[in-house]
Amino acid sequence: MTAKRPRICVIVNPVSGVQRTALDDITNYFAAQQTHEYEICVTERGGDARRFAQQAVARQVDVVAAYGGDGTMMEVAEGLRESSVPMAFLPGGTANVMAIELGIPTDLSAALDLALNPTHQVRVIDIGCVDNQYFLLRSGLGYEAEFSAGAARGAKSKSGRLAYVMNAIRKLRDMRPVRYVITIDGEIHVQRGITCMICNSTSIGVPNLRLVSASDVSDGLLDVIVIHNVRPGTIIGLVIDILRGILPGAKSRGTQNTHWQGREVTVTMNRRQLVARDGEPLKRAKRISAHIVPQALRVIVPATTLETSVEHLDRDQAAV
Ligand SMILES: [Mg+2]
DSSP states (O other): OOOOOOEEEEEEOTTSSSOTTHHHHHHHHHHHOSSOEEEEEEOOSTTHHHHHHHHHHHTTOSEEEEEEOHHHHHHHHHHHTTSSOOEEEEEOSSOOHHHHHTTOOSSHHHHHHHHHOTTOEEEEEEEEEETTEEESSEEEEEHHHHHHHHHHHSSHHHHTHHHHHHHHHHHHTTOOOEEEEEEETTEEEEEEESEEEEESOOBOSSTTEESSTTOOTTSSOEEEEEEEEOOHHHHHHHHHHHHTTOOOOSSOOSOEEEEEEESEEEEEEEEEEEEEETTEEEEEEEEEEEEEEEEEEEEEEOTTGGGOOOEETTTTSOOO
């Protein structure tokens, strides 16, 4: 008797990033492998990835793999949320921050190998929620929302990471600090800043580098960060280090920030600010509330990820 082959549903966002031939590559890969039954769902518009993931859960597939950037991953994660079906990341967008956070290979065929490898590990991670909208990475208010949303609307597929950097510098000129009143698990904090980030992951898309120490996508806590100011030189310096292949974080970035952790967060602002989740604009608002959904998503990771050491941007800064 032949053993039943595991079933994998592959959700592909064909317009992610610059990899126009990815759909062909993925189709050819699955046609050649013998281990899994597969189906490939191609997204056409926002919401498709979430719906395909929900339908795959209803069909009781064994794995759902997602090809795309952080926006696609967020949708698929939302569709798989609180199910037992593990998610495999196939990084293919301009920004693949969550895949980097989880130690997923950036090479497509290596990521596919991982998804199908029976010895991979399954890690259970948290998901964040802001005003009934889920996020995998973070919800940004103010500056973070402005620059990431600006990059998303611009020539994202052509200029990739450079689009983020150009927007980051351009938007910085226009930002005025606002007063944030932040309630975290009942405690009130008041801070002025140009951006407030409510994070599940504090990864910034560079391997082993995070915005703050002690952040963990499996600890059941949100990391709340207010950045009081950013100098243009901070961004430029960071980019130069990344382009030169140097791991930043060994020196101060000249950024002043404050950091807390908690489960339930509300933020009120004295002026309306743009709110984004995982780099996609949601709305302008003067008040938002967010919470963590602990242990909400099963993700396929390489066997070694759990032991990886992590450098921190705030290593020589006084995070409060
Ligand atoms: Mg956490």
